[in-house]
Amino acid sequence: MNMPSKVVVASTDPQTVFITPYDKIGKIMMIEIDNQATSAVTVVIQDVFTPMTTDETPNPTEQIVDRKVITVPAGAEYHYKTDGYIEILGHCQVVANVTATACRITICYEFE
Amino acid sequence: MFRLFSQTPELLQPGHFVKFESDREEFCGAEHVPANSFWKVTITQQITYTRSFIVPPSEKKTFPWNNHSDYSSYLNLYPESTSTLYEILVGLKGGKNMLIYPIIPSDHYINKLESPHLEIRLEDEIRRQISPIRVYDSPVTEPKLMVWTVKDMETFYTRIYNEGSDFEKLVIHFIVNRCKIEKITYEPEKYRIIQDYTMFMKGR
Numbered sequence: 263m264n265m266p267s268k269v270v271v272a273s274t275d276p277q278t279v280f281i282t283p284y285d286k287i288g289k290i291m292m293i294e295i296d297n298q299a300t301s302a303v304t305v306v307i308q309d310v311f312t313p314m315t316t317d318e319t320p321n322p323t324e325q326i327v328d329r330k331v332i333t334v335p336a337g338a339e340y341h342y343k344t345d346g347y348i349e350i351l352g353h354c355q356v357v358a359n360v361t362a363t364a365c366r367i368t369i370c371y372e373f374e
Numbered sequence: 375m376f377r378l379f380s381q382t383p384e385l386l387q388p389g390h391f392v393k394f395e396s397d398r399e400e401f402c403g404a405e406h407v408p409a410n411s412f413w414k415v416t417i418t419q420q421i422t423y424t425r426s427f428i429v430p431p432s433e434k435k436t437f438p439w440n441n442h443s444d445y446s447s448y449l450n451l452y453p454e455s456t457s458t459l460y461e462i463l464v465g466l467k468g469g470k471n472m473l474i475y476p477i478i479p480s481d482h483y484i485n486k487l488e489s490p491h492l493e494i495r496l497e498d499e500i501r502r503q504i505s506p507i508r509v510y511d512s513p514v515t516e517p518k519l520m521v522w523t524v525k526d527m528e529t530f531y532t533r534i535y536n537e538g539s540d541f542e543k544l545v546i547h548f549i550v551n552r553c554k555i556e557k558i559t560y561e562p563e564k565y566r567i568i569q570d571y572t573m574f575m576k577g578r
Contacts, residue, residue: 284424284426285424285426285545285547286545287467287468287543287545311428311541312428313428313429313430313541314427314428314429314435315435315447316429316430316433316434316435317433317434317435317436318430318432318433318434319430319433322430325541327540327541349543351428351541351542351543352428374467374468
C-alpha cells in the first residue's frame, strides 16, 4: 500500500514530520529507526496542537503531547507497524535525546 | 428541525414538498413560516462544509448554528432569505468519546426521557448518557443526522463533550442542501414533515 513517509535524523531540535489538515486526523502507520550512532538514542513522537476554546478553558494554549517513546540501542534497527492506532491531531514532530546524524527515523502516515 | 434517521435520508429535490409542523403559530419562531404550512421545493444546490474541534478531556463547548461575523464560534448555517430552506446532513468523524447534544434555547436539551429523575447532567456519568449522538450514530460515510434551518429561526445549538481521557478531535462534515422554496395553499399527496423542536418537548 502506498502512503506518504518522511525521514528525519535524530535531533534535540524537534523535526516536523507532517501537519495534519484541519479536516483530517493523522494516523501513523509505521515507524522505522536505523540507529548507526555509537550510543543508544531515545526518540519521542509528539503531537502539537492548540485545542479549541471551551467552557472550562477560555484561553487554550498550545499542547505538546508525547504519543510514543522508543529507545534504540547503538547499531540496532527498530521496525514498528502501528496500523494507525497512534493518532496525530495537529503537527507531528520527532525529538531525540541526542543529535545523531547516523540515526535516521522514518515515519509512514496517512490522513483519515 | 432535526432528526436522527435509521439510515441515510435522501435529500430534497426540486418538485418535492415539505410541511413545517408546529404546535405554535409559527415554525421555530420564524414569522414567515406559519405553523403547518406546505411549501414546494423549486431549486436545490448542495454545498459541503467541514468544521473540526479539538476538545480536552472532560470539557465541553456549545456552539450556535446561526450567522455571525465570528465564524470560528458560529456555524453560520442559517439562510439569509425567507425563501430558502437549509436541509443539512451531518456526518461525524474522529472523536470516539465525544458526546453531541442538540440544544435549544441556549441551555435546554431537546432530547430527553420523561422521567424527572433522568435530567441530562454532563457531570454525572449516567445522566450524560441520555440522548447524546455519537460518531457511530451518523458517520461521515453514512450520515443519518439531519438538521433543517430557516431564516430568523430561534438559535439552535450543539454541545459537544469529551468524556474520554485524552484530547480528541471531532470532525463534522455538513452537506447543506440549499433549497429554494415557495409556499403553496394546498396539501400535496406526499411531503416531508419538518417538526418544530417544541413538539419534541411535549410531555416534559
